[in-house]
Amino acid sequence: MCASETPSAYLSDDVDGGPTGGDGQARSSKDESGRKRKLEYPPAPEPLAVPVMDNHTHLNFRDGLVEVSVKDALDAAAAVGVQGAVQVACDLESARFTVRALDEDSRLLGALAIHPNDAPLYAGRGELESALAEIETLAAHPRVRGIGETGLDYFRTTGEEEQKIQQYSFRRHIDIARRLGLTLQIHDRDAHDDVVRILLEDEQPPRVVFHCFSGDETLAAICNEHGWFMSFAGPVSFKANDHLRAALRLARRDLILVETDSPFLTPHPFRGRPNASYMIPYTMRAMAAAVDVDLDTLCAAVAQNTVDAYGSWD
Numbered sequence: 001m002c003a004s005e006t007p008s009a010y011l012s013d014d015v016d017g018g019p020t021g022g023d024g025q026a027r028s029s030k031d032e033s034g035r036k037r038k039l040e041y042p043p044a045p046e047p048l049a050v051p052v053m054d055n056h057t058h059l060n061f062r063d064g065l066v067e068v069s070v071k072d073a074l075d076a077a078a079a080v081g082v083q084g085a086v087q088v089a090c091d092l093e094s095a096r097f098t099v100r101a102l103d104e105d106s107r108l109l110g111a112l113a114i115h116p117n118d119a120p121l122y123a124g125r126g127e128l129e130s131a132l133a134e135i136e137t138l139a140a141h142p143r144v145r146g147i148g149e150t151g152l153d154y155f156r157t158t159g160e161e162e163q164k165i166q167q168y169s170f171r172r173h174i175d176i177a178r179r180l181g182l183t184l185q186i187h188d189r190d191a192h193d194d195v196v197r198i199l200l201e202d203e204q205p206p207r208v209v210f211h212c213f214s215g216d217e218t219l220a221a222i223c224n225e226h227g228w229f230m231s232f233a234g235p236v237s238f239k240a241n242d243h244l245r246a247a248l249r250l251a252r253r254d255l256i257l258v259e260t261d262s263p264f265l266t267p268h269p270f271r272g273r274p275n276a277s278y279m280i281p282y283t284m285r286a287m288a289a290a291v292d293v294d295l296d297t298l299c300a301a302v303a304q305n306t307v308d309a310y311g312s313w314d
């Protein structure tokens with residue numbers, strides 16, 4: 001495949017459609033301010049010479065104009081030097097999808113949880129305990145290496161009662177990760193202080209990853225001190241996010257990871273378009289520029305860190 005062409009599995013002639021439904025969940029065809037998004041997948045970047053892994057993607061989420069299989073998504077990623085991914089579940093439906101996908105393709109590892117914004121919904125139906133029990137059962141799969149994404153989201157969940165449920169659910173996930181010896185993958189939106197406080201109050205799981213790291217140098221210094229991984233996504237490439245690049249520069253080189261959070265958080269210059277693991281090289285190049293280090297050197301470090309965080313893909 002030549003650089004600057006969209007991978008064929010992501011191409012469609014259907015210019016009027018929205019995200020296809022299928023069995024999975026679909027991302028909205030409008031952005032957060034209600035504007036219609038451009039739904040064509042961006043062109044593929046120049047391949048990376050030193051391969052890395054995408055440690056946070058949601059293959060169950062449909063976006064764009066086409067439905068892409070797990071195999072095609074991972075083939076497109078491999079063609080640009082992204083040799084594996086961690087498929088992340090946010091609810092029971094996507095947790096079951098994840099375990100099936102792990103059996104289909106050895107380039108995937110998995111992480112399972114009830115998302116902090118979903119925890120109050122499960123609790124409201126009286127189903128949070130049974131959902132956590134099923135997450136723990138499914139997490140026995142040998143290729144599930146993470147409990148996540150869990151944590152706190154005070155941006156989307158604003159009620160005091162709901163935030164209490166998030167905190168309870170977060171602690172339960174910490175306990176599951178610790179008992180199963182799995183990596184804790186944290187979603188932290190507008191909740192840095194409480195996330196850090198709860199992590200330090202509870203007995204720690206063996207490894208902790210801040211997915212889509214959204215803090216500044218203060219949080220990066222805390223992560224450095226405790227050996228918590230910091231995973232950077234598309235926003236590190238956005239012009240306004242100097243605080244993320246400052247945090248990245250301060251981050252210990254052995255704690256830096258890269259992710260897409262696809263289909264969300266598409267890197268510059270394709271913000272708002274659908275995202276996929278094959279887009280990782282755009283973010284890696286923005287990170288190398290921010291740290292002012294050779295791209296291959298940073299890719300080698302990130303690849304090693306990803307194995308340190310989740311274990312081997314073999």
Ligand SMILES: [Zn+2]
Pocket residue numbers: 149187188211212
């Ligand atoms: Zn998240």
Ligand SMILES: [Zn+2]
Pocket residue numbers: 056058088149261
């Ligand atoms: Zn996510």
